[in-house]
Amino acid sequence: MFKPMMQKRIAVAAAAAAAVLTGLAGCGGHASAASSGVINAVGAENEYANVLSQIGGKYVRVTAILTNPNTDPHTFEASPAVAEEVSTAQLIVQNGVGYDGWINKIESASPNSARKVISAQQVLGLPTDTQNPHLWYSPRTMPAVAKAMAGDLSELRPAHRAYFQARLRAFDASLKPWFDAIAQFKAAHPGVTAATTEPVADYLLTAMGIKNLTPFVFQADIMNGVDPAPEDIALENGLFSKHKVNLFAYNQQVTDALTISIRENAIHDGVPVVGVYETMPTGYDYQSWMMAEVHAITEAVTNKISTQQLK
């Protein structure tokens, strides 16, 4: 049942990739800041960059800063090359909620009144002290951010407003299979529970009607690189040994001896493991990535199959 959706997804991805390539070819170095030609844009995280190139198409040259799905994004430090890339961009899309605080510093160090900045946090109207920064896992995030992207792109290149709006509609339509899969799961599997190492996929779990039984303090400790309390470790391991959870969502990008030992306990107690990522893994676009995570969670709950890594 995933086949037709996958094909559609691949078609969208191919179109997006082609658009980026033509954008690059047409650009050939730094475009001028004039109101014609290709827009230089930056996505702080590669999932936002991916959606931005899907909306901007041939009129945008997008650079993604956080692209490595094997490192911890919370410890990222901007290099001078990144600072240069960000400070010369005409459009920046970032997550906010302190997840990419480094980009705010670069922006304020290189003031530019013509530059447009979209923060997912601001688009969603979330407070700065929002506990879970992994906003792109929430089904309501990308439609709103994509709409803001189309709006800002249209202001930068008013002549192409219709083009951006058409691509926005195509993007929104391409999210429907993901929304459907979430709704379908929620209706078919009430009362599902999960354990996690970090709040990476928590918004998605909530949307799917899955209750995360891991205390938030534990998730925040792992996220922030702080040692969790022995009490919380005991509680977490108890979720597996007492078979209180249907799956274990494991952040592949933030690991240490402790998270690895917890994963071993989950496997030992027969709890299926689902690898989740903060950064979009190679070979995916935003939609296919989110679909793959929903698919992996569904497989874990219905067939007790682990998907430790997305390939």
Added chain:
Amino acid sequence: MHALYTAIFEPGFFASPQVHVAVSIGAVVAVVSAVTGVFTVMRGQSFAGHALGDVSAAGGSGALLIGLSPLAGFVGLGVIGSAVMDLIGVQRLRGRDLATGIVLGAAIGLSALFIHLTSISSSITGVTQQILFGSIFAVTPGTLPVVTALGVIALAVLGTVGRPLLLSTVSPDIAAARGVPVRVVGLLYMLALAVSVGLSSLVVGAILSTALLIGPPAAALRLTRRMAWAQLTACLIGVLATWLGVLLAYDSYYWGASHESLPVSFFVVAIIFVGYLASGLRVARGRRCSRPS
């Protein structure tokens, strides 16, 4: 009575595998640090001890970077560093501050590089905390035999050279005149010091390892001047501080409504500090009483 007991030992303390590991490794490390540290304090080499802590920080972070256990790096680079420091002359009084300071600065610089590279090249998290400030609750149980073996080696070395080391510590000239190979004895002591600092980096972190190394011996040497008593007292203070630190860190989970626990290394170091101040009070009172009015 039961209420008091549960207030001191919050639920699950004795059942927690993390507590078991922390208490056993903590005890071994405290004993090794105390026995070594008495010599360190008497030889006036606290600063060299601290520099070795920084060298083991570079080792621990480097080990994580190439996928080894941080303990291997803590001890491995510490031992190499101690040999280098011996070569460039920490045994000479003049100029040894400078040599030690130069090594210390370079080592911390390397730690900064390795921690950065580990963070940007791998999914390993909490490196700064683990290397610099210790992560005893996150140490795996398999580490205990390694820690014990290394601790036994360090103690065996000190036991073998104990008497000539004490003599060359108190008076290098007399020791040399009596035919003690001062240089060799000093080098062996430096190696034992490196192992002990490397081990305590595991418990309280590389930066704080000096506290465990010199704190309990310094307090003990205020209470007694006899070598064996000083070492025994230092062991007791060190083990108590470590165990109490583990207990308080465990209990701190229940102090606030948000269940945020506080780090073990803070408690251990704070208790050692209080212990040192308390030993000073006792010495001061002793002096006042013995003085005729």
